[in-house]
Amino acid sequence: MTPRRNENSRRAILTAALELLTETGYTAVTIEAIAARAGVGKQTIYRWWRGKGAVILDALTDGLPDVIELPDSGDLRTDLREVLRATVAEFADPRMSATTRALTIETLADDDLAAQVRDRLLRPQLDAVRARLASARDAGQVRPDAPLDQVVELLFGPLYHRWLLRNGPLTDTYADGIVDLTLAAVTPR
Amino acid sequence: MTPRRNENSRRAILTAALELLTETGYTAVTIEAIAARAGVGKQTIYRWWRGKGAVILDALTDGLPDVIELPDSGDLRTDLREVLRATVAEFADPRMSATTRALTIETLADDDLAAQVRDRLLRPQLDAVRARLASARDAGQVRPDAPLDQVVELLFGPLYHRWLLRNGPLTDTYADGIVDLTLAAVTPR
């Protein structure tokens, strides 16, 4: 019994969700509003998604690559700076920021969704950085005993922290500083 | 024109909010429920608070000290481990976690509230750690050029990151690892 799902409806819903998110902000994104804008019955949404969060997640990940490849210039510091600066840029973009914010909210109240967000949205990014660190370790630029998982979070954690708590400006300079500190922690003496 | 505010009502509201939060979870915390349990008119809540988030924040910070003093055993590593382990414990405690979760949700949708949470709830903690780091720097245990603000976030960022994204277990071991990495980054060679 293959589910005979209407592709037009699916896309209309995801598009509507994204538009509402960027145009009117998170609180305006309701199932009812999505359905209305997509020209779709509410049931059609509930039939295929568990709720608002799942829709938004799908809207964001639709057409995203599963695996991210990081540049490898040979110089770890350069590459990490690039990655973290890109993350800063994402947070600075109001649309992206609003979206991430929305997803994070849903995430806090829904463990299933949290797992999905983690696996489909964040993991690829973290894994890519981890892979880059591993190759750097192989090249002797990183201490062989460095706990790479923690190092990855040492890089991204502060950025999320600052974004979440608005604990100060989130700039390229800040990103570079975090990279420098992290490298100081893992560079072989 | 001093606002003649009823202290009994105020306390009943904050108490009710806390109780609901720990007893029945975040979704059960509605203005209506708070008012009912506190034996108070809804208007009295709206008169003094902007919304659910503001009430919860007040409930949490009511009677909290403005300045936190960190223990100073002389050994920075010991002290930081203690602080980070305490944070891990807070995240592990379902009550505290639910509360933080609730506040974070509200925070994401309300900039004013975010600022308040940051200044009244988080800052004291961060500042205390920063002060401890400063004293360690004076004692020569930390590189004199270390950017202390960033170092503080290097410590807490990963914890929040892991809590938010459930990116792995949040244990004392993890906390210790973060402390070690951070100290490796800032210890004078």
Added chain:
Amino acid sequence: MTPRRNENSRRAILTAALELLTETGYTAVTIEAIAARAGVGKQTIYRWWRGKGAVILDALTDGLPDVIELPDSGDLRTDLREVLRATVAEFADPRMSATTRALTIETLADDDLAAQVRDRLLRPQLDAVRARLASARDAGQVRPDAPLDQVVELLFGPLYHRWLLRNGPLTDTYADGIVDLTLAAVTPR
């Protein structure tokens, strides 16, 4: 696009409204109470009625005949006495009186409703009396030039007046007196 209205809800609402009116009096008739007793969402009421008054009106006119037939005994005085005494009885019955009272209140603040009450509740009665008068005129019992519309109001006006202003007892005797006076005015000399 036929409105797929739930007949059960409709009837539950009208029944609940009538019951509340007779059991607990007009002030207890709130949309909220009607909804609760009918086991219905408030929105379902607001979807189909403009407000309390419209619901009550519908409750009263639901299943009422559009046209009223008056008895015609051949003797006008007898027939009119019967009609006016029935009206007096209605005003004397606390249930009917409460209902009329309620509707009248709503009527005073809502022109649309007033028109509906007039057309669906009062007009049939007035028209019936007018028809009886017309037949009496044809039978030569009423002056051919009598303005029947005014004569009808000459009959009912004083009753309403006395009910509204509690300007004295509202009894069968009074009703009979009004009939006599009116007939004196329109009987051919």
Added chain:
Amino acid sequence: MTPRRNENSRRAILTAALELLTETGYTAVTIEAIAARAGVGKQTIYRWWRGKGAVILDALTDGLPDVIELPDSGDLRTDLREVLRATVAEFADPRMSATTRALTIETLADDDLAAQVRDRLLRPQLDAVRARLASARDAGQVRPDAPLDQVVELLFGPLYHRWLLRNGPLTDTYADGIVDLTLAAVTPR
């Protein structure tokens, strides 16, 4: 203990009530609005009046004569027409009409108020007409056995009826017709 009542407040309240009534309609006349406009505490109103209706009644009767004297031109028809046309004019004036409407509403829900309205506002008028009818009876223009109380209501009842139920235009012609009918009923043959 003579009530040391503030005359300024009293007048401010009555004035405010009248103004609100004519400016914004009945539903806008709330105790709160009256108090605000009068620059008076709500308590001051509740201290001296039973509620909205009592205030409005006082506002209307303040400075009204207790006894009304009807013109006596010698011709009953002329005099009655004048009185009824004046009543029609009052009903036609939106301000007066709104006011009467408001009072009538209150009246329906408050027996005490109803008695007051009847005695202080309506009775003088009705009594005056009754007195004129009595003098006409003495002059032989009205049947000696005519029940004057009912005759008075035969005159005013239809007007109220038509006003209340918007049962047709309320014009001088109509008033004249009622006078004619009534006189036909009571003129000696």
Added chain:
DNA sequence: CAATAACCGAGACGGTACGTCGAGTCTTCGC
């Protein structure tokens, strides 16, 4: 190549909570 079942849009339904308004009571403070 019908029939039949899942999907679709539409939107009504029973609910819950929202944030506001006014009622009538109670308290504080200034004139």
Added chain:
DNA sequence: GCGAAGACTCGACGTACCGTCTCGGTTATTG
């Protein structure tokens, strides 16, 4: 010591969405 100012509890208002549930209408296999 009155009275303005207004905070208080209470309850209803009318609205917004929730998630579920028909209702016809429209595909698009499958018997």
